[in-house]
Amino acid sequence: MYDSNPTLDGIKTIDESRQGSVFYREHQQHGKTPGLKHFYIESYGCQMNFSDSEIVASILGEVGFAPTRNMEESDLILINTCSIREKAEETVRKRLKTFEQVKSVNPGLKVGVLGCMAERLKKQWLEDEKLVDLVVGPDAYRDLPNLIGAAEEGNRMVNVLLSREETYADINPVRLETNGVTAFISIMRGCDNMCSFCVVPFTRGRERSRDPFSVVAEARDLFSRGYREVTLLGQNVDSYKWDNPETGEHTDFADLLEMTALVHPDLRVRFSTSHPKDMTDKVLHTMARYENICEYIHLPVQSGNSRILDLMNRTYDREWYMERIDSIRRILPEAAVSSDIITGFCSETEEEHQDTLSIMEYANFSMSYMFAYSERPGTLAARKYADDIPEDVKKRRLNEVIRLQTAMAHRNNQQDIGKTFRVLVERDSSRSSADHCGRNSQNKMCVFPKKDGINPGDYVMVRIHDATSATLLGEIV
Numbered sequence: 001m002y003d004s005n006p007t008l009d010g011i012k013t014i015d016e017s018r019q020g021s022v023f024y025r026e027h028q029q030h031g032k033t034p035g036l037k038h039f040y041i042e043s044y045g046c047q048m049n050f051s052d053s054e055i056v057a058s059i060l061g062e063v064g065f066a067p068t069r070n071m072e073e074s075d076l077i078l079i080n081t082c083s084i085r086e087k088a089e090e091t092v093r094k095r096l097k098t099f100e101q102v103k104s105v106n107p108g109l110k111v112g113v114l115g116c117m118a119e120r121l122k123k124q125w126l127e128d129e130k131l132v133d134l135v136v137g138p139d140a141y142r143d144l145p146n147l148i149g150a151a152e153e154g155n156r157m158v159n160v161l162l163s164r165e166e167t168y169a170d171i172n173p174v175r176l177e178t179n180g181v182t183a184f185i186s187i188m189r190g191c192d193n194m195c196s197f198c199v200v201p202f203t204r205g206r207e208r209s210r211d212p213f214s215v216v217a218e219a220r221d222l223f224s225r226g227y228r229e230v231t232l233l234g235q236n237v238d239s240y241k242w243d244n245p246e247t248g249e250h251t252d253f254a255d256l257l258e259m260t261a262l263v264h265p266d267l268r269v270r271f272s273t274s275h276p277k278d279m280t281d282k283v284l285h286t287m288a289r290y291e292n293i294c295e296y297i298h299l300p301v302q303s304g305n306s307r308i309l310d311l312m313n314r315t316y317d318r319e320w321y322m323e324r325i326d327s328i329r330r331i332l333p334e335a336a337v338s339s340d341i342i343t344g345f346c347s348e349t350e351e352e353h354q355d356t357l358s359i360m361e362y363a364n365f366s367m368s369y370m371f372a373y374s375e376r377p378g379t380l381a382a383r384k385y386a387d388d389i390p391e392d393v394k395k396r397r398l399n400e401v402i403r404l405q406t407a408m409a410h411r412n413n414q415q416d417i418g419k420t421f422r423v424l425v426e427r428d429s430s431r432s433s434a435d436h437c438g439r440n441s442q443n444k445m446c447v448f449p450k451k452d453g454i455n456p457g458d459y460v461m462v463r464i465h466d467a468t469s470a471t472l473l474g475e476i477v
């Protein structure tokens with residue numbers, strides 16, 4: 001769904017080439033369906049945002065809107081936005097200008113902004129610049145049919161209310177941009193952590209968990225429709241918690257992971273994101289017990305220095321993080337660990353930056369999403385600390401981090417040469433239709449020549465004979 005290649009300015013960004021070319025396997029919807037209205041949706045930001053777009057597609061489907069990949073023929077254009085860094089906001093502004101042009105030849109067309117930017121930019125875009133017809137925050141998607149109806153009557157509509165309860169648990173997402181093999185399942189929304197750099201608690205509100213039975217039902221339904229991998233999504237999956245109102249029984253993340261793994265041994269289970277302060281050995285032991293829970297943990301470190309971690313309000317220090325890595329290595333010796341890293345956070349010294357490089361080596365990350373610090377209005381850091389590291393220093397440190405990560409990934413992948421992995425076939429390789437690609441348990445992308453009778457959704461054993469920093473190359477054995 002998103003481009004997993006780390007880029008200089010890329011949070012988990014979507015593959016540029018696929019932006020907007022939303023295709024719908026489940027709807028097989030490429031042209032207009034007579035009698036239906038059509039919506040076109042673009043998503044930016046994290047996996048959670050893509051998952052939300054699938055909930056939106058379902059809500060719109062209920063009121064007679066079918067998806068289209070062609071914005072020119074749509075009645076409604078939606079853009080699901082991200083606020084994590086300033087760059088993301090600039091991208092959306094440019095897209096809104098493009099939509100304005102489409103609207104100039106199709107005056108009936110309505111344009112809406114969804115997601116994380118809704119709260120902060122509603123006034124500017126809706127009232128001041130009149131760029132859009134509706135602005136809808138992440139907890140208000142059920143209200144979309146009403147808001148669209150009012151917009152069609154010429155009103156400018158907004159609903160950015162955050163909720164303490166909304167989990168969309170009962171909504172069966174329409175899978176967008178799907179390969180029919182892998183899917184995301186949101187298990188919780190919001191975040192209570194208050195990392196000082198982060199807008200998420202402000203854009204997505206308080207943390208709440210979805211009931212585990214609806215999660216398992218969704219996984220079961222996906223499996224019955226041919227899907228073979230689900231990724232359980234939350235800003236901080238380790239703080240998942242649900243108390244059964246009838247029995248009082250408590251479900252934590254390890255329990256939910258186990259319940260999902262039990263759906264079927266051929267359904268792979270992944271999850272993202274883990275928080276170092278909350279990731280328990282119970283989760284690691286559950287992963288070790290079930291073959292179909294992938295041995296891959298996304299465990300963002302952000303910085304390797306304890307003073308900076310304290311300023312970031314991460315509530316763990318360098319030693320704590322290293323101890324979590326030791327636990328992973330002890331309980332799951334084959335596991336791959338990936339990370340998010342921020343360079344040039346407020347007051348970070350060269351020495352403190354070196355601590356980030358050394359913890360990366362210690363943890364031996366298989367992959368990282370790497371960012372220069374970008375101050376976000378309203379966050380704790382914006383209010384308390386000066387954004388005092390010059391841009392060129394942030395970028396230079398970022399480049400050092402990227403260079404180290406690329407070298408480590410290359411070295412790690414070289415060590416996989418000669419090994420054989422169980423791989424879930426996902427799709428054609430983007431380079432050649434003669435090759436398939438799919439990931440191993442450690443989430444490494446493997447590319448191998450197609451073989452008769454093997455299709456997406458099948459498991460194959462692949463022996464690796466070559467590797468780059470991003471991909472393992474092999475053949476089916």
Ligand code: 5AD
Binds near residue numbers: 011084085342372374
């Ligand atoms: N500046 C840079 N990176 C950020 N992230 C979150 N907020 C910021 C910010 N203000 C990064 C963190 C987080 C990831 C999703 O995005 O590394 O884990």
Ligand code: SF4
Binds near residue numbers: 045048081084199200
């Ligand atoms: Fe961006 Fe964070 Fe919102 Fe995801 S939750 S879309 S990363 S601001």
